[in-house]
Amino acid sequence: MTDYKDTLNLPKTAFPMKADLAKREPEFLAYWEKVDIYGKIREARRGRDVYLLHDGPPYANGLIHMGTALNKVLKDIVVKSKTMAGFDAPYVPGWDCHGQPIEHEVMKELRAKGEELEAAEVRARCRAYAEKFVALQREDFKRLAVFGTWDTPYLTMHPHYEATVLGAFRAMARDGRVYRALKPVHWCYSCETALAEAELEYKDVKSPAVTVRLEVVEGLGELRAQGPTYLVVWTTTPWTLPSNLAAAVDAGYDYAAARAGDAIYIVAEDLLAGTMAAAGLPDYEIVKTFKGAELTDVKYRHPFIERVSPVITTDFVTLEQGTGVVHVAPGHGADDFYAGQQYGLPILSPVDDRGLFTDEVPDYEGTLVFDADARIVERLRELGALLNYEEPEHSYPHCWRCKNPLLFRATKQWFLAMEAGDLRGAALKEIAKAEWVPRWGEQRIVGMVESRPDWCISRQRSWGVPIPALYCASCDELHLGDEFLARVEELVAKEGIEGYWRAPAEELAAGATCEKCGGSSWRKSEDILDVWFESGTSHLAVLNECYGLPWPADLYLEGSDQHRGWFQLSLLVALCTKGSSPYRTVITHGFMLDVDGKAMHKSAGNVIPPQEVVEKYGADVLRLWVASEDYRTDIGLSYRLLDQVVETYRRVRNTARFLLGNLGDFDPGRDALPPEQWPELDRFARQRFKRLARRVYRAYERFEFHVVYHAVHNFCAVDLSAFYLDVIKDRLYCEAPDGPARRAAQSCLYLMARGLAKLVAPVIPLTAEDVWRHLPADEREPESVHLAEWDEVDITAEDDALDEKFSRLLETRGAVLKALEEARAAGSIGHPLEAVVALAADGDAYELLAAEAENLPAYFITSQVELERGGAAAVAVEAASDEKCQRCWQRLPSVGEDPDRPDLCERCRRVMRRIGK
RNA sequence: GGGCCUAUAGCUCAGCUGUGGUUAGAGCGCGCGCCUGAUAAGCGCGAGGUCACAGGUUCGACUCCUGUUAGGCCCA
Numbered sequence: 001m002t003d004y005k006d007t008l009n010l011p012k013t014a015f016p017m018k019a020d021l022a023k024r025e026p027e028f029l030a031y032w033e034k035v036d037i038y039g040k041i042r043e044a045r046r047g048r049d050v051y052l053l054h055d056g057p058p059y060a061n062g063l064i065h066m067g068t069a070l071n072k073v074l075k076d077i078v079v080k081s082k083t084m085a086g087f088d089a090p091y092v093p094g095w096d097c098h099g100q101p102i103e104h105e106v107m108k109e110l111r112a113k114g115e116e117l118e119a120a121e122v123r124a125r126c127r128a129y130a131e132k133f134v135a136l137q138r139e140d141f142k143r144l145a146v147f148g149t150w151d152t153p154y155l156t157m158h159p160h161y162e163a164t165v166l167g168a169f170r171a172m173a174r175d176g177r178v179y180r181a182l183k184p185v186h187w188c189y190s191c192e193t194a195l196a197e198a199e200l201e202y203k204d205v206k207s208p209a210v211t212v213r214l215e216v217v218e219g220l221g222e223l224r225a226q227g228p229t230y231l232v233v234w235t236t237t238p239w240t241l242p243s244n245l246a247a248a249v250d251a252g253y254d255y256a257a258a259r260a261g262d263a264i265y266i267v268a269e270d271l272l273a274g275t276m277a278a279a280g281l282p283d284y285e286i287v288k289t290f291k292g293a294e295l296t297d298v299k300y301r302h303p304f305i306e307r308v309s310p311v312i313t314t315d316f317v318t319l320e321q322g323t324g325v326v327h328v329a330p331g332h333g334a335d336d337f338y339a340g341q342q343y344g345l346p347i348l349s350p351v352d353d354r355g356l357f358t359d360e361v362p363d364y365e366g367t368l369v370f371d372a373d374a375r376i377v378e379r380l381r382e383l384g385a386l387l388n389y390e391e392p393e394h395s396y397p398h399c400w401r402c403k404n405p406l407l408f409r410a411t412k413q414w415f416l417a418m419e420a421g422d423l424r425g426a427a428l429k430e431i432a433k434a435e436w437v438p439r440w441g442e443q444r445i446v447g448m449v450e451s452r453p454d455w456c457i458s459r460q461r462s463w464g465v466p467i468p469a470l471y472c473a474s475c476d477e478l479h480l481g482d483e484f485l486a487r488v489e490e491l492v493a494k495e496g497i498e499g500y501w502r503a504p505a506e507e508l509a510a511g512a513t514c515e516k517c518g519g520s521s522w523r524k525s526e527d528i529l530d531v532w533f534e535s536g537t538s539h540l541a542v543l544n545e546c547y548g549l550p551w552p553a554d555l556y557l558e559g560s561d562q563h564r565g566w567f568q569l570s571l572l573v574a575l576c577t578k579g580s581s582p583y584r585t586v587i588t589h590g591f592m593l594d595v596d597g598k599a600m601h602k603s604a605g606n607v608i609p610p611q612e613v614v615e616k617y618g619a620d621v622l623r624l625w626v627a628s629e630d631y632r633t634d635i636g637l638s639y640r641l642l643d644q645v646v647e648t649y650r651r652v653r654n655t656a657r658f659l660l661g662n663l664g665d666f667d668p669g670r671d672a673l674p675p676e677q678w679p680e681l682d683r684f685a686r687q688r689f690k691r692l693a694r695r696v697y698r699a700y701e702r703f704e705f706h707v708v709y710h711a712v713h714n715f716c717a718v719d720l721s722a723f724y725l726d727v728i729k730d731r732l733y734c735e736a737p738d739g740p741a742r743r744a745a746q747s748c749l750y751l752m753a754r755g756l757a758k759l760v761a762p763v764i765p766l767t768a769e770d771v772w773r774h775l776p777a778d779e780r781e782p783e784s785v786h787l788a789e790w791d792e793v794d795i796t797a798e799d800d801a802l803d804e805k806f807s808r809l810l811e812t813r814g815a816v817l818k819a820l821e822e823a824r825a826a827g828s829i830g831h832p833l834e835a836v837v838a839l840a841a842d843g844d845a846y847e848l849l850a851a852e853a854e855n856l857p858a859y860f861i862t863s864q865v866e867l868e869r870g871g872a873a874a875v876a877v878e879a880a881s882d883e884k885c886q887r888c889w890q891r892l893p894s895v896g897e898d899p900d901r902p903d904l905c906e907r908c909r910r911v912m913r914r915i916g917k
Numbered sequence: 918g919g920g921c922c923u924a925u926a927g928c929u930c931a932g933c934u935g936u937g938g939u940u941a942g943a944g945c946g947c948g949c950g951c952c953u954g955a956u957a958a959g960c961g962c963g964a965g966g967u968c969a970c971a972g973g974u975u976c977g978a979c980u981c982c983u984g985u986u987a988g989g990c991c992c993a
Contacts, residue, residue, distance in 0.1 A: 010954055017958070315919070316993065335993075439934095444921045448991075451920085560922080560990055590923085590989070597924090597988055630930075633923050634989050644928060647945060650958090658955045710930060714944060726960065733954065821962045824951060831952055832960085861960085889954085 002903060004887035007917055008733045009742065011661025015774040019653055019767065021618020028766045029145065037784055038147045044787050045088035053078050054543060054553035054583070055148075056566050057094040057156060057535055060130040061101050064140045066600065066637060067559065067592050069610035073626040074589060074705070075557050076146040080762035081700040084790050091148035092547055093141065094538060097130040097157035099531035100196040103463035105129065111401065119462045120501060126463040130157060140611060144619045145765045147786070154542045156534045163493035164541040165465045165534050169457075170485040172576045177420045180478065182347035182410040183456055184330075184337050188399040189355025189368070189407060194460040200397040200406065207236040207396060208373050211279060211323065211388035212380055213265065214247060217308055218299035220257075220266075223288065227262040231300055231311065232275060232387060234322035236394065237332070238376045239369040240408075242361045243348040244302060246309050246328035248339060249292035250317040253324055260284035265387075266295070268317075268324020275323050279387035292317075292324075303385040314339045331410035338453060349410030369407055414458035414467055414527060416572065424449060427571055430581035437587040437703060438632045445563045455572065457530045464528035465492075466500045472514035473521035479512060500524075536569035539582035552582045560588040587703055590634035597636065608637055617642055620764040624649050627705040627763045648713050649767075652760065655716040656771045658725055659753035662732050666746040668778045671738070678744040681855065684806045685724040687799040688715070689752050694793045696759050705763065712760055720752070723810070727858055734888040734907070736914045750776065761785045808848060809859060812839070815875050816860045823877040833889050836864040836881075840874040863891040887912075 032038075053075055058068055075091070082089035106125045110117060117125070138150055154161060172178050186195040213230035216223075223229045231247050249255065254269040260281035267275045269289055276284050298311040316335045317326050330340025331349030340347060350360035357364040357372060364372045380386035397406045418424045427449050436442040458467055468488040470479040488508060491499040500508075505522035513520045543551040552574070558566055567586055574582040593599060594606040601607070613622045625645045629635040666672075675683055692715045699707035728745045735742040753775055761768035765786065772785035782788050816839075820832050829835045837860060841849055846869050849856065856865040863880045880891035885905035894906035901909045 005954065008954065017955080318918075338993095438922090440922065444991080447920055451992095563921085564991055588990095593989075599989065628929060636929090638928095641928070644945060648929090651945085654955065654958065658959090661955065706930065710944070717944065721955090722960070725955080729954080729959095817961060821950080824961075825949090829951090 002886060004904075004908075007887065007912060007915065009662075009665070009735075009737050010733060011658060012664040013657060013661040013774060015657050015660045015770065017654060017657055019618065019620075019649070021620055021766065022615055024770075025143075025145070025619055025766050028769050029142065032147075032769075032784075035784070037786060038149065040784070041083055041147065041786055042088065042090060044782070045083065045086070048086055048088040050550055051082040051087035051089045051555075052543070052549055052553045053082075053089070053091060053555045053557060054539060054549075055091065055093045056556060056558045056562065057096040057154070057538060058137065059099070059101065060095040060097050060133040060137065060155075061105065062133065064137050064610060065592075066608055066610050066613075068137075069140075069144060069622065070589065070592065070626055070631070070635070071558060072141050072146050073144055073623050074587075074631060076144070076148075077623070077627065077700075077705055077762045078555065078557065078703065079147065080765060080786065083786070084758060084762060084788070085697070085700070086789050090547075090549060091146075092152075092154055092542055092549065093138075093146075093148045093150065094154035094542065095130070095134045095137070095156065096531060096535050097127075097134070097155050098464040098528075098534055100198060100459070100461055100463070102126050102129050103461055104196070104198060106463075107401075120498065122462050123498070123501075127157060130155075143614055144610070144622065147765075154538070154547070156531075156538070156541075157496075159493055159496040160546070161534075161537075161541040162465050162497050163489050165529065165537045166468060166485065166489040166492055168537045168540060168573050168577050169467065169529065169533070170482065170489060172416060173480050173485060174482050175421060175576065177417050177423065177576055178457070179415055179417060180412050181415055182331065182349060183413040183415075184332055184334060184347075184349065184408045184410045185413070185460075186397060186406050187355075187409040187411070188402065188404060189353070190402045190404040191399060192353045194411060195399060195406065196459070196461070199400045201400045201403070202395045203398050204393050205396050205405070206391045206393050208238055208377055209234065209236045209390045209392050210238050210377055210380060210386060211275065212241070212303060212327070212385050213263075213387055214300040214303065214385075216266075216298055217301045219295070219297045219311075223257050223264050226287065227259065227264055229257070229264040230266065231295075231298070231325050232265050232267045232279075232323045233325050233327040234275075235327045236392070238373045238380075240329040240332040241303070241327065241376055241380075242305060242357075242364070243329040243331050243350065244309065244327055245307075245330055245340065245345045245348060246312045246343065247300060248312050248314040248317055248326040248328050249295050249324065250315065251291065251293035251296075251313040253292045253317065253319065254289055255292055255295065255324065256286045257288040257290075258284040259287050266325065268319055270319050271322065271324050275387075278390075281387075303383055304379055310343070312339060312343050314342075332408045334408070337410075341453065347410045351407065351409050355407060355409075370405065411460070413456050416455040416457050416576070418452065418454050421576075423572065423575060426575050426579075427568075430571060430575065434581055434583060435585040437585065441560070441563060441586060441588050444560075445568055448564050448568060452568075455530075455569070457533050458527040459530055460526070461528055464531060465497055465534055467525050467527045467529055468500060468508070469525035469527075470505055470509055470512075470522040471525065472517060472519045473523050474519040475514060475517040477514050477516040479509070479514065479522065481512060484508065484510070484512065532565060532569045533573070535566055536573040539570055539574060540577060543582070551578070552580070552584060554583070555585045555587065556583040557587040557589070560590060562588065589631040593634050593636045595636065595638040595640070597634075600637070608639070613642065617646060618766070620766045621645055621649055624709065624764055627709045630704075630706045648709070649764070651713060651721070652716050652756075652764075653767060655720055655725070656753060656756060656767075658721075659749045659756070660771065660774045662749055663746055663753065663776050665737055666743075666750060666776050668747075668750055668776055669780075671743050672747045672750065673740065673744050675747075677740070678748060679741065679855075680802065680805075681724070681727065681859070682744050682748040683798075684802045685719070686748055686751060687795070687802050688719045688724075689755060690793045690795055690799065691803075692719075693755060693759060693791070694795065697790060697793070700762065708759075708763060712756070716756075723813075726861060730858060730861075730888060730890075734911065736911050739911075739914070754781070755791065757785050758788050758790055761788075805848070808845075809852065812845075812849065813859055815873075816862070816877075819875040819877045820860075820862070823879075828879050829877065831889075832861050833863050833884075834879055834891065835862045835877050836866065836879070836891075837862050838866045838868065838876040838878070840868045840871045840876075842870055842873070845873060846870075857890075 079089045079091045211234045216229040256269040256272045295311045328336045330336045330345050331347045350358045505524045509522045543549045731741050757768045757771040768785045823829045882891040883895040884891050885895045886903040887908040892905045896902050
């Protein structure tokens, strides 16, 4: 038997089936680097409408994790898709470099080595630390095929950035938006410093817990008429009692007034029995119960200080321990502080840097607060105010350095006022103007802005932008003149923040004298700004002429935690400096979850590092995974899921490979036929592709990348692989290489290969480039797929008609395939080409099939189709009796007609003559 | 404890929004089979869902309302 394989046009391409991404991707990255692909793209889009995504700076600490990778890839998909859509879409990545976490890490290292350094040296170490991680993270981001100005990113520790931050502060100071006020912070009396949340170490310790009665002197007249009436409070920090300024209840809880002896005690009803028992007053009777709200006009007398304070209602009262009435000292607790603000209570914090009581509490002046505990307890006992004393074990914060217990102490901090110039109202107005994706993001940030307190913008640390201010050496008056601030700004622009620290106060003061006392000797402020203030200023520092970027940005895209963080604080800074929002659209994505839907945490041991995924699967697979899920909710990741994404990747890649394989001898300039000359089937395929393209464009535009993923995958699997490509194999392989039937199919394949590469380029940029490179050369096309633009799609009336017609034919095809399967199961046929299909139909259905009769065998991939008019629609399958053409494997009557070529069908004989074999 | 959000086949998603209404769809995976001229590929058929749970509104709910459970982010 003659082997005709050599006479066929079988697919041939250098495009490998095996992606081998981990190994091959770096080659593409190197090529892009070499040709400066980002520069070329920007050059190609020069003058086009700008679409600006402004990068939220990740923190330069540690290697990137999957959440960081997810965020960066989403941004890159946006940038690349906007570029494909014809926009000039610049991307300037940045890093958040200052702040407590880096300083903390550096201090930890120093401590381990036993080194003690000056602040300036610590900052130098911090700078080096940040630089190191910027470099490491940058390599990881580049490896993910993210395009941007990696050689000139923005860093919050750049002098010009730092100066911009100061400029923002200056504008706020000038407009009277900043003020100083007391606020409690975690304080270490031994290190004499404030501590950040991350610097706290919680340890279980025994604390003195006192239950104290406070005598009611106003309100509750009806009860007081029956005997002395007391509110019962409970606290584990007796030393804060001198600073007690209120007692808090929950308006909705039930409280009981219980008489024991001749006194009446008020406790939350649920906690009454336990409290009375502990107080040694088991014999009591409830004389009244009421809601906490009824206590709002009650006032009580401090047990040992001449002071009458109010009862307030708050939402932090718990019924889990204590008495349901909470001792409030606004100078010594966060809850207490905010409650105090709400009720206009003063901030009393009579404790100095060393943790000693000041002269505001003469009885204990000079005593360490913890040492005062016992004395205060004793005093309460003597006064009869102590109902119970215990020493329970509980978790209490300690200093990470010296291990001493911490105290909450009010210190002077800087605030940005939310009401000055109606900042809050302005923020809410701007929020309404922006577009929030998903929509509920707006509700979320509105809720936060509505209820947020004034922004505390100061920190007592080293690694950050200083709050420039001068205090009079003699009277401590604050000096914050605009000229002074401008001078510092200029200095920092030149020398960075070290300029401020280095310069003597008098130099910065430049001869200014104290307005209050006339003094000319000054002390520099040593506070620094909250890092959120810095990152919140990024739009000012980056969206400017220096970077060639417009203000505001079109898009901010970060995790949903940034509603409280970057989105909100950027907005506040923008309103104070520019008067409007820094963004038009804000997109948020969810957080990483593991297989079980649990958050990914180092401590949970369920993290999958992006570096590992890149190494095992490749950046394109990681990116395809990003696109595979709806990022607006939380997204899961597991190796099993990655394997699924790999399957999708393979399907798309193999489809592309098939397209390319059949274009090996196709020169688009020479061989392409216009669609009007194509068979209807190919025009239908083109129409399907156009619809896909339109759908995909829309999905990118709506930032619904998972729609892109599913649409492309479905198209490759269903429209192409399972139908069009399968059907045209006969034409591609068996027709004459340059025959019109084959060239038409190739024209269509070329269009789709090229178009597909462009559609997927934003998601799998490396594979798209690989495909692009293996396309037949065409002078009219740019060298890189990323320099190309999407084609316009125009769905015509003809397309609609084709869709209608083929959907009916495909329905019949479905019935035929089912019948073929049954025949196969029955053992009468194997390959469908062994079959002859008999169709019965009536009316329209018959007309349609009859008109397509000559194409039906191809569409069904059977050797022959017999049509019968009339009767109910039916499909019958039987084995073909004709001989099999040894070249095209179809069983046709024409096989054997020619004695010279008895093993070929008529078509193959013709083709063989044509190709001279 | 509060605010916002999520919950449809083993997996990833459609359907649900301002218009509630025939047997809830797709792809992958899985099972069975075919092919060996996309071959560490390709094709076909098939089995999978009480739409988290419980109430309510309605002639009728995956779709609207309430609650519960689980999970997430941000606060406390």
